[in-house]
Amino acid sequence: MKDTVKQILKQYGSDRNRLMDILIDIQEQLGYIPKDAIDLLAANLGMSQVDVEQTISFYHFFSTKPRGKYAIYLNDSAVARMFGYDSVKRTFESEAGIKFGQVSDDGLIGLFNTACMGMSDQEPAAIINNKVFTRLTPYRVREIVKHMREGKAVEELMNESYGDGKNQLPSLRSIVSSNVRRKGMILGDDYEMGTVTKTRLTKMSPEAVIAEMKHSHIRGRGGAGFPTGLKWEFCRRSKGDKRYVICNADEGEPGTFKDRVILTEKPELVFEGMAVAGYAIGSDEGILYLRYEYRYMKDYLNEVLENMRKQNLLGKEIAGIEGFDFDIRIQYGAGAYVCGEESALLESLEGKRGEPRDKPPFPVEKGYLGMPTIVNNVETFGTAVKIVLNGGEWFTQFGTEDSTGTKILSISGDCMFPGVYEVDWGFNVEDMLDMVGAWEVQAVQVGGPSGTLIGSKEFHRTLGYSDLSTGGSMIIFGPQRNLLKDVVLNFMHFFIEESCGSCSTCRNMTQVMTNKLTKILNGKGVKSDLDDLQSWAKTLQASRCGLGQTAANPIVSSLKNFRHLYEALLQKDKDFDQGFDMEASVQASCNYVGRVPNFNHH
Amino acid sequence: MSNLAKFKIDGVECMAEAGKFIVEAARENGIFIPTLCNMPGVKPQGACRVCTVRINGRLMTACTTPIGDGMEIESNKPDLIDIRKSIVELLFVSGNHFCPACEKSGDCELQALGYLYQMMVPRYPYDFPLREVDASSPYIIKDQNRCIMCKRCIKSVKDEEGRSYFAFHNRGDKLEVVLDKVLGESMDKQTAEKAMESCPVGSILVKEKGFAKPIGTRKFDRKPIGSDVKL
Numbered sequence: 001m002k003d004t005v006k007q008i009l010k011q012y013g014s015d016r017n018r019l020m021d022i023l024i025d026i027q028e029q030l031g032y033i034p035k036d037a038i039d040l041l042a043a044n045l046g047m048s049q050v051d052v053e054q055t056i057s058f059y060h061f062f063s064t065k066p067r068g069k070y071a072i073y074l075n076d077s078a079v080a081r082m083f084g085y086d087s088v089k090r091t092f093e094s095e096a097g098i099k100f101g102q103v104s105d106d107g108l109i110g111l112f113n114t115a116c117m118g119m120s121d122q123e124p125a126a127i128i129n130n131k132v133f134t135r136l137t138p139y140r141v142r143e144i145v146k147h148m149r150e151g152k153a154v155e156e157l158m159n160e161s162y163g164d165g166k167n168q169l170p171s172l173r174s175i176v177s178s179n180v181r182r183k184g185m186i187l188g189d190d191y192e193m194g195t196v197t198k199t200r201l202t203k204m205s206p207e208a209v210i211a212e213m214k215h216s217h218i219r220g221r222g223g224a225g226f227p228t229g230l231k232w233e234f235c236r237r238s239k240g241d242k243r244y245v246i247c248n249a250d251e252g253e254p255g256t257f258k259d260r261v262i263l264t265e266k267p268e269l270v271f272e273g274m275a276v277a278g279y280a281i282g283s284d285e286g287i288l289y290l291r292y293e294y295r296y297m298k299d300y301l302n303e304v305l306e307n308m309r310k311q312n313l314l315g316k317e318i319a320g321i322e323g324f325d326f327d328i329r330i331q332y333g334a335g336a337y338v339c340g341e342e343s344a345l346l347e348s349l350e351g352k353r354g355e356p357r358d359k360p361p362f363p364v365e366k367g368y369l370g371m372p373t374i375v376n377n378v379e380t381f382g383t384a385v386k387i388v389l390n391g392g393e394w395f396t397q398f399g400t401e402d403s404t405g406t407k408i409l410s411i412s413g414d415c416m417f418p419g420v421y422e423v424d425w426g427f428n429v430e431d432m433l434d435m436v437g438a439w440e441v442q443a444v445q446v447g448g449p450s451g452t453l454i455g456s457k458e459f460h461r462t463l464g465y466s467d468l469s470t471g472g473s474m475i476i477f478g479p480q481r482n483l484l485k486d487v488v489l490n491f492m493h494f495f496i497e498e499s500c501g502s503c504s505t506c507r508n509m510t511q512v513m514t515n516k517l518t519k520i521l522n523g524k525g526v527k528s529d530l531d532d533l534q535s536w537a538k539t540l541q542a543s544r545c546g547l548g549q550t551a552a553n554p555i556v557s558s559l560k561n562f563r564h565l566y567e568a569l570l571q572k573d574k575d576f577d578q579g580f581d582m583e584a585s586v587q588a589s590c591n592y593v594g595r596v597p598n599f600n601h602h
Numbered sequence: 603m604s605n606l607a608k609f610k611i612d613g614v615e616c617m618a619e620a621g622k623f624i625v626e627a628a629r630e631n632g633i634f635i636p637t638l639c640n641m642p643g644v645k646p647q648g649a650c651r652v653c654t655v656r657i658n659g660r661l662m663t664a665c666t667t668p669i670g671d672g673m674e675i676e677s678n679k680p681d682l683i684d685i686r687k688s689i690v691e692l693l694f695v696s697g698n699h700f701c702p703a704c705e706k707s708g709d710c711e712l713q714a715l716g717y718l719y720q721m722m723v724p725r726y727p728y729d730f731p732l733r734e735v736d737a738s739s740p741y742i743i744k745d746q747n748r749c750i751m752c753k754r755c756i757k758s759v760k761d762e763e764g765r766s767y768f769a770f771h772n773r774g775d776k777l778e779v780v781l782d783k784v785l786g787e788s789m790d791k792q793t794a795e796k797a798m799e800s801c802p803v804g805s806i807l808v809k810e811k812g813f814a815k816p817i818g819t820r821k822f823d824r825k826p827i828g829s830d831v832k833l
Contacts, residue, residue, distance in 0.1 A: 046763060046764070046765065047765055047766075048761075048765040048766050048767065048769070048782040048784070048785050049782055049783065049784060050766065050767075050768065050769035050771070050780055050781070050782040050783075050785075051765065051766050051769050051782075053769065053771060053780075054769040054770045054771060057770075057771050057772045057773070058770075058772070058773050336773070353770060353773070358646075358647070358648040358663060358666040358667075360667070360668070496774055496775050497774055497775075498773075498774065499773065499774040499775070500773050500774070501751065501770070501772075501773045501774045501775070501776075501777030502649050502751075502753075503648075503649060503650075503651050504649070504650050504651055504652075504689050504692055504693055504696075504750065504751070505651050505689060505692070507696075507751070507774065507775065507777060508692040508693070508695075508696040508775075509692060510775075511696070511729070511775050512692065512695070512696075512726045512727070512729075515727065515729075532725075536688075536725075536726070538681075538685070539685050539688045539689065539692070541661055541685075542651045542654040542661050542685050542689070543651065544648055544651070544663075579727075
C-alpha cells in the first residue's frame with residue numbers, strides 16, 4: 001500500500017494542487033483510500049489529516065472504506081426512476097444479497113446510488129468500475145451479477161453490442177449510444193480537424209480572433225450565458241505570468257448529456273477550440289475538467305490528444321505559428337454537481353473541496369492558481385472553431401438577435417426519440433415536442449432542476465437567453481407522472497445532497513423547504529404552507545453561487561405553474577396548522593395502552 | 603488622497619480607502635453591517651451571508667466585496683433585514699442552540715444577532731438534529747450541536763507549519779467542522795484559547811473555562827451587538 005501511495009505522490013511531484021489526481025489514482029488502484037494512505041498524504045503534502053479528509057469527504061466517488069471488487073453506482077435520478085430504476089435496484093439487491101449503501105461480506109459487490117450520470121437518453125444506467133452500463137433490466141442485472149460471481153472482468157460483463165458512432169472505436173468500446181438525432185454546425189460532419197488552426201490562425205492576430213468572437217455575439221453554452229468574446233478579451237487584458245484555458249466538462253445538471261455526445265463524436269473540435277482560445281488569450285496550457293462519470297472515455301480522449309500532437313495541432317509552434325505553444329491535459333472530478341460552477345471547478349482543479357468562490361475577483365482576473373483563466377463549456381469551444389472558420393457575421397444568421405447560433409439539446413423523458421438535437425436558438429417548445437415524438441405531455445423541465453417546470457400553457461415559448469434559457473437539459477413528463485412526488489421531491493433531494501454546504505442559506509433552506517414539501521405530500525399541508533414556501537425561497541437569493549440561488553426552483557416553478565397539484569393535496573378545512581393535535585395524540589396513545597380517553601377532564 | 607473612495611450606504615455619504623471591504627469601510631464610517639463568519643486578520647469568506655447588502659440590484663456579501671468609488675450600497679432595507687433575520691433563524695433551527703444552558707451565552711454573536719433582529723420564535727420548524735460532542739482533545743470541547751459552519755476556526759487556527767487544526771467534513775446537510783485527531787491531541791493551551799475565541803458561538807470551548815467570566819459582565823449583556831460601531 002505504502003509503495004503505491006508513494007509512487008503516486010512521486011508521479012504528481014507531491015503537489016498539493018494535484019490532490020484530486022492523487023486521490024483518484026489511489027482510489028482506483030486500492031479500491032478505497034485507507035487511513036494509512038491519508039497519513040502518508042498529510043505528511044508528504046504538509047497538510048493535517050483533516051485537511052486531506054475534507055477534500056476526500058466532499059466527493060461522492062471517494063471512499064475511506066472498500067467499495068467492493070465491483071463497485072456498482074446506479075443512477076437514481078428522476079429520469080432513471082421513470083424507466084425502471086426501482087426494479088433494477090431491487091434485482092441488484094436480491095441478487096447481491098445486500099442493500100444499497102453496503103458492500104457484500106466477501107467484498108465482491110458494493111451497491112451505491114449516484115446522481116444523474118449523463119445517460120438520461122438510455123436509463124436505467126449504472127457505472128461499474130468506471131465502465132458505463134445502460135438500458136439495464138432485471139434480466140441484465142441477474143446476468144451481470146452472475147458473471148461477477150464467476151470472476152469475469154468488467155469488460156466481459158459488457159456482452160451487448162457497442163453503442164453507435166465512435167463508441168465502437170477500439171479505444172472507447174462503450175455500450176453507450178450517442179443518439180445524435182439532428183446535426184448542425186457542431187455535430188455536422190463537414191469539418192476537417194485542424195482547418196482553422198492551419199488556415200485561419202496563421203493569418204489572424206489574437207485580437208482579430210477575439211473580434212470575430214465578439215462580433216458573433218455568442219454567449220456561454222453552459223447556462224449562465226456570459227458573452228464569450230468579452231470573457232476572452234477580459235482575460236487577455238488581465239495581468240498574469242501565465243493564463244489558463246479550462247474546458248468545463250462537468251455537466252451534472254440532471255437531464256443533460258450533450259457534452260458526453262460532443263466529446264464522444266467531436267472531441268477534436270473541442271480541443272481545437274481550446275487551442276483557438278489559447279491563441280486568443282495568450283495561454284499555453286489547457287485543462288479539460290471532465291466529470292468522473294465520463295472516466296470511461298479516458299483512453300479514447302488521450303488518444304485523440306496524442307493524435308493532435310502528432311499533427312502539430314497541439315504542442316510547440318502549432319501550425320508553424322511562432323510563439324504559439326499550447327497543450328491540453330485532462331483532469332477529473334470525483335462526483336460533485338457544484339463543480340460545474342466555474343469557480344468551484346477551479347477549487348477542485350487545485351485539489352480542494354469544490355466550494356464556489358466569492359466574486360469579485362472573477363476567474364478572468366484570478367482563476368486557476370491565481371492566474372487569469374477562462375472557463376468555457378464544451379459546446380462553446382466547439383462553436384468557437386466554426387465562428388473563426390466562417391466569421392462572426394456568418395454566425396449571426398443562425399438563431400435570434402439576442403441568442404445567436406445553435407444549441408445542442410439533451411432531450412429525455414416521455415418521448416419516442418430521446419437523444420441530442422442541434423437546433424437554432426428560437427426553437428419553441430411545441431415544435432421541440434413534435435420533433436422528438438412526445439404525444440401526450442403534462443410538463444417539460446427546461447434547463448434541468450435549476451431551470452423551470454412548464455406546463456402546456458407555456459409551450460409556445462421559445463428557447464433563448466431572453467425567454468427560456470437553458471444549458472440544454474429538456475425532460476418531458478407524460479400525464480402518468482406524479483410531478484410533485486417523483487420529480488420535484490427528487491430534484492430537491494438532489495440539491496440537498498449536492499450543496500457544498502458553505503452558505504447557510506443553501507445548506508439549510510433546501511432542507512427546511514423539502515420538509516415542508518414532504519408534509520404537504522403526506523396530506524398534512526394547509527394553505528399557509530404554500531405561502532411559506534413562496535416567501536422562504538427568497539432567502540436563497542443571498543447564496544453565493546448559482547446552485548444555491550436556484551436550489552428552490554423545483555418548488556418555486558412548480559408552485560407557480562402547477563399550483564393546483566399542491567392545492568389538491570391540502571387539508572380542505574384548515575387554513576392554519578396548530579402543529580400538534582392534542583386529541584389525536586391522546587387517542588393514539590390510549591389505543592396503544594388500551595385505555596379510554598376522557599377529553600372532558602381538566 | 604487619490605485612493606480614497608466616496609460611496610453611499612443607504613444614502614449616507616461615506617468615504618474610505620478604495621479596495622477596502624464594505625464591512626470594514628462601513629465600520630469606519632460608523633455604520634454597522636452584521637457579520638458572523640467574518641473575523642479580523644482572516645481572508646473574508648462569505649460563508650454565513652448575514653452581511654448581505656444590495657449593490658446595483660444585486661445581492662452581495664459586504665465582507666467580500668471591495669468598496670469602489672461611487673458605489674451605492676443598500677443595507678438597512680426591510681427586505682435585506684428580513685434576509686438577515688431569516689438566516690439567523692435558519693442557523694438556530696438547523697442546530698441545537700439552547701442559550702440558557704450555553705457557556706457562551708452573552709458572548710455569542712448568533713445569540714446577539716437573534717436579539718438585534720428581535721427573533722421571538724423562528725419562522726422555520728426546529729430540526730433537532732442528532733449531533734455529537736467531541737471531547738477527545740485534552741484542552742477543548744467541540745460541540746457539534748452549536749456549530750454554525752462559519753469556518754472561522756478552520757481559517758484562523760493553524761500550527762507553526764501552517765496546518766489546519768480544523769476542517770470541514772462531508773458536504774451539504776451532512777457538513778460538519780471536525781478537529782484533527784493528531785493535532786488536537788498535541789494542542790497547547792494558547793491554541794485552545796485562540797480556537798475558542800475564533801468561535802462566534804459556543805461550539806469550541808476550552809475545558810473548565812466556560813464560566814470564567816460571569817454572566818452579566820459579558821460582551822453583549824449590556825449593549826447590543828454593533829453598538830461599538832454606531833457614531
